[in-house]
Amino acid sequence: MENEKETVISVRNLNVKFLSHGKKVHVIRDVSLDVYKGETLAIVGESGSGKSVFTKTFTGMLDANGYIDGGSVIIDGVDVSKFKKSKEWYGIRGKKIATIFQDPMTSLNPLLSIGYQISEVLRIHHGLSKKEAKEEAIKLLERVKIPNARKRYDDYPFQYSGGMRQRVVIAIALACRPEILICDEPTTALDVTVQTQILDLIKELQQEYNWTIIFITHDLGVVAKVADRIAVMYGGQIVEVGTAEDVFYRPAHPYTWALLSSLPQLGSKEEPLLYIKGNPPTFGDEIIGDAFAPRNEYAMRIDYILDPPMTKISDTHSAKTWLLDKNAPKVKKPSIIRNLRERMEIAAKELQKELGDYYE
Amino acid sequence: MSFYLVTYTILFLVVALIVFIELVAHQVIFKTGRMQRIFGHPLLRYSLRRIGSALISVLLAIIVTFFLIRATVDIDQLCLTTQFSTAFQKLPPAVVEARCDIFREQMGFNGGPFEQLMNFLYDIMPIPKTLCQSTNLLVDGVYYNSVQDCRFFLFDLGQIYSETVADLTHGPVYVIDYIGEKMMVSFPVGILAAVVQIVLGYPLGMLMAKRKDGVVDKIGKAYIISIDAIPGVAYYYIWMSIFVALFALPARYDVNNFLSWLPPVLTIGLTGMAGIALWVRRYMIDEFNSDYVKFARAKGLTEGRITRIHVFRNAIVPLVRTIPSAILGALLGSFYIERIYQINGIGDMLINANNAHDFFAVQGIVIVTALISIVSYLLGDIVTAIADPRISFTE
Numbered sequence: 203m204e205n206e207k208e209t210v211i212s213v214r215n216l217n218v219k220f221l222s223h224g225k226k227v228h229v230i231r232d233v234s235l236d237v238y239k240g241e242t243l244a245i246v247g248e249s250g251s252g253k254s255v256f257t258k259t260f261t262g263m264l265d266a267n268g269y270i271d272g273g274s275v276i277i278d279g280v281d282v283s284k285f286k287k288s289k290e291w292y293g294i295r296g297k298k299i300a301t302i303f304q305d306p307m308t309s310l311n312p313l314l315s316i317g318y319q320i321s322e323v324l325r326i327h328h329g330l331s332k333k334e335a336k337e338e339a340i341k342l343l344e345r346v347k348i349p350n351a352r353k354r355y356d357d358y359p360f361q362y363s364g365g366m367r368q369r370v371v372i373a374i375a376l377a378c379r380p381e382i383l384i385c386d387e388p389t390t391a392l393d394v395t396v397q398t399q400i401l402d403l404i405k406e407l408q409q410e411y412n413w414t415i416i417f418i419t420h421d422l423g424v425v426a427k428v429a430d431r432i433a434v435m436y437g438g439q440i441v442e443v444g445t446a447e448d449v450f451y452r453p454a455h456p457y458t459w460a461l462l463s464s465l466p467q468l469g470s471k472e473e474p475l476l477y478i479k480g481n482p483p484t485f486g487d488e489i490i491g492d493a494f495a496p497r498n499e500y501a502m503r504i505d506y507i508l509d510p511p512m513t514k515i516s517d518t519h520s521a522k523t524w525l526l527d528k529n530a531p532k533v534k535k536p537s538i539i540r541n542l543r544e545r546m547e548i549a550a551k552e553l554q555k556e557l558g559d560y561y562e
Numbered sequence: 563m564s565f566y567l568v569t570y571t572i573l574f575l576v577v578a579l580i581v582f583i584e585l586v587a588h589q590v591i592f593k594t595g596r597m598q599r600i601f602g603h604p605l606l607r608y609s610l611r612r613i614g615s616a617l618i619s620v621l622l623a624i625i626v627t628f629f630l631i632r633a634t635v636d637i638d639q640l641c642l643t644t645q646f647s648t649a650f651q652k653l654p655p656a657v658v659e660a661r662c663d664i665f666r667e668q669m670g671f672n673g674g675p676f677e678q679l680m681n682f683l684y685d686i687m688p689i690p691k692t693l694c695q696s697t698n699l700l701v702d703g704v705y706y707n708s709v710q711d712c713r714f715f716l717f718d719l720g721q722i723y724s725e726t727v728a729d730l731t732h733g734p735v736y737v738i739d740y741i742g743e744k745m746m747v748s749f750p751v752g753i754l755a756a757v758v759q760i761v762l763g764y765p766l767g768m769l770m771a772k773r774k775d776g777v778v779d780k781i782g783k784a785y786i787i788s789i790d791a792i793p794g795v796a797y798y799y800i801w802m803s804i805f806v807a808l809f810a811l812p813a814r815y816d817v818n819n820f821l822s823w824l825p826p827v828l829t830i831g832l833t834g835m836a837g838i839a840l841w842v843r844r845y846m847i848d849e850f851n852s853d854y855v856k857f858a859r860a861k862g863l864t865e866g867r868i869t870r871i872h873v874f875r876n877a878i879v880p881l882v883r884t885i886p887s888a889i890l891g892a893l894l895g896s897f898y899i900e901r902i903y904q905i906n907g908i909g910d911m912l913i914n915a916n917n918a919h920d921f922f923a924v925q926g927i928v929i930v931t932a933l934i935s936i937v938s939y940l941l942g943d944i945v946t947a948i949a950d951p952r953i954s955f956t957e
Contacts, residue, residue, distance in 0.1 A: 292864060295861070310854055313951060315951075360952050
């Protein structure tokens with residue numbers, strides 16, 4: 203099945219380092235990943251796991267002190283990790299890959315009208331005239347369900363609410379007509395009901411335009427709603443990757459277990475809420491062996507010495523843990539993981555009931 | 563007579579325009595359509611209100627100046643020192659008294675304080691009036707009023723009585739005329755200096771921000787810090803010695819010799835440029851780090867476009883308010899620079915008037931300065947409001 207899919211982004215052994223106060227900090231450590239056409243790939247992980255930095259390498263938007271130190275990012279047969287000048291990126295940014303950022307409140311230029319900020323893209327990327335661009339922009343605003351789009355074309359961002367601004371940001375992404383959309387925590391800054399609307403809108407547009415979506419989030423609820431495939435990141439590495447089914451129902455990495463166990467929605471009222479003890483590694487710490495080992499209750503001695511290899515579990519599913527080694531002892535997964543499907547069903551029912559109450 | 567007609571017509575039109583704008587703004591007339599869009603625009607009404615409150619501020623400043631001057635000037639002493647050539651003690655007291663009565667009236671010191679204030683306000687209000695002044699004529703050690711000089715005034719700020727301020731041998735010199743004349747001396751140098759500051763300062767700040775920590779930024783920072791660290795008077799003289807000693811430019815300003823314009827213009831321009839570049843750089847770096855610039859980059863805009871349309875435009879919003887005051891401030895010149903390069907402008911006049919205790923001249927300059935700074939603030943606010951859509955004109 204995997205072979206039939208067309209790969210749009212192919213990352214191999216990517217390393218990203220940052221220069222901070224004269225010290226080199228290794229932020230992305232030897233990551234490989236394929237993104238397939240038309241899929242929704244969710245990249246999950248805690249703050250600081252490197253998920254944003256990782257996707258920034260696709261569009262060359264690393265901060266000024268960050269640089270790629272080995273590895274390749276191949277988009278359309280071109281290794282973009284070798285790009286040096288901002289000019290080289292113009293064919294990718296906006297044209298091929300559009301990005302939606304976390305905070306719609308600050309993503310728009312406060313001093314330019316909404317209309318200008320959309321039509322600007324249309325004029326530059328697609329060579330429309332001012333008038334054509336305006337008509338097209340109004341259509342896009344209507345497409346993302348801005349009421350009174352024609353009238354609100356000349357309004358400024360401060361006259362829009364947070365949810366509306368994120369719709370405008372999506373309209374701008376639409377105006378780019380990209381193949382790939384990177385959503386960098388697009389709903390984190392929004393309240394729950396607006397979150398759902400925005401996610402629905404993104405899904406709807408994905409079907410219409412056949413987008414490939416890379417979704418960066420730390421919200422597993424959002425992941426469950428949108429993702430076809432999930433990559434779990436920890437300490438600058440992808441520790442587990444697989445289809446949503448694989449990762450949610452057959453998780454193989456102790457970090458994924460811990461993440462899922464600590465979801466409040468899946469806990470029952472009788473048990474205390476679980477959390478992952480300790481702190482994620484801060485960049486600058488030298489990591490020997492498995493980055494998760496100090497917080498891992500299943501850690502073995504080898505975890506502190508050697509970095510585990512990425513082990514294939516099935517065609518779609520791999521995890522980076524010594525537990526999958528043939529010499530590893532069999533371990534019992536945490537209880538929540540063992541009956542995850544039932545718990546999820548209960549949680550879904552409860553959520554539906556709550557939402558029902560909310561809408562009544 | 564025609565002066566009166568013209569002035570009253572203009573005053574009437576101004577009042578009519580204000581009433582008209584208020585009526586349109588309240589939608590009494592022209593409820594919709596083009597007239598409503600133009601004359602009902604909140605910016606117009608906002609400006610009117612601001613002008614109204616600004617005029618009140620000017621009036622208060624003028625009244626304060628009026629009392630301060632009355633508190634510090636001894637009119638009788640002033641009469642004795644200015645109206646009699648030498649030995650006024652030898653004259654009969656009645657003659658001295660009679661002469662000083664006339665002088666008092668001429669200077670607006672007759673009557674009680676309230677009456678004086680009212681007369682003064684009448685003089686400076688934009689009400690058309692004909693005022694007569696007399697020239698002093700020296701006869702036997704006493705100045706007599708001889709030639710009557712009547713003329714039309716819209717504003718009257720009194721006349722200059724000290725010979726060190728103005729040449730009084732060809733008839734009376736009115737403060738309002740004299741300030742106008744001096745402004746025309748200060749303005750060309752001032753406005754050129756303002757243009758040099760802006761034309762050099764903004765691009766320098768922009769370049770420094772764009773390549774932060776690059777070569778231009780490093781040189782620029784060194785320049786800004788040195789301008790900041792050296793006291794003003796010191797670097798004015800440093801500039802002067804550079805221009806005069808190194809480039810052999812004239813050290814004395816002469817309106818007909820363009821080369822002699824360069825030292826004062828460049829001294830102000832190159833100094834003021836540092837401050838502008840500092841702020842442009844700072845605000846632009848702030849904007850470069852903002853999320854919407856990252857999003858603009860993600861939209862696929864070129865770096866040049868991002869810098870021009872997104873970053874520069876946003877960065878200068880806090881700075882545009884200084885542009886009207888830079889331009890209008892050029893009317894007043896720079897006191898230091900006018901002293902150093904011997905430009906006989908407003909700065910020079912103020913120093914002379916102050917030394918000679920010519921209070922009408924001082925008062926006149928204070929009033930004009932207050933007016934100019936209040937108008938520049940008003941224009942600065944309006945320009946900022948136009949540049950930033952988040953500022954609303956309605957309350």
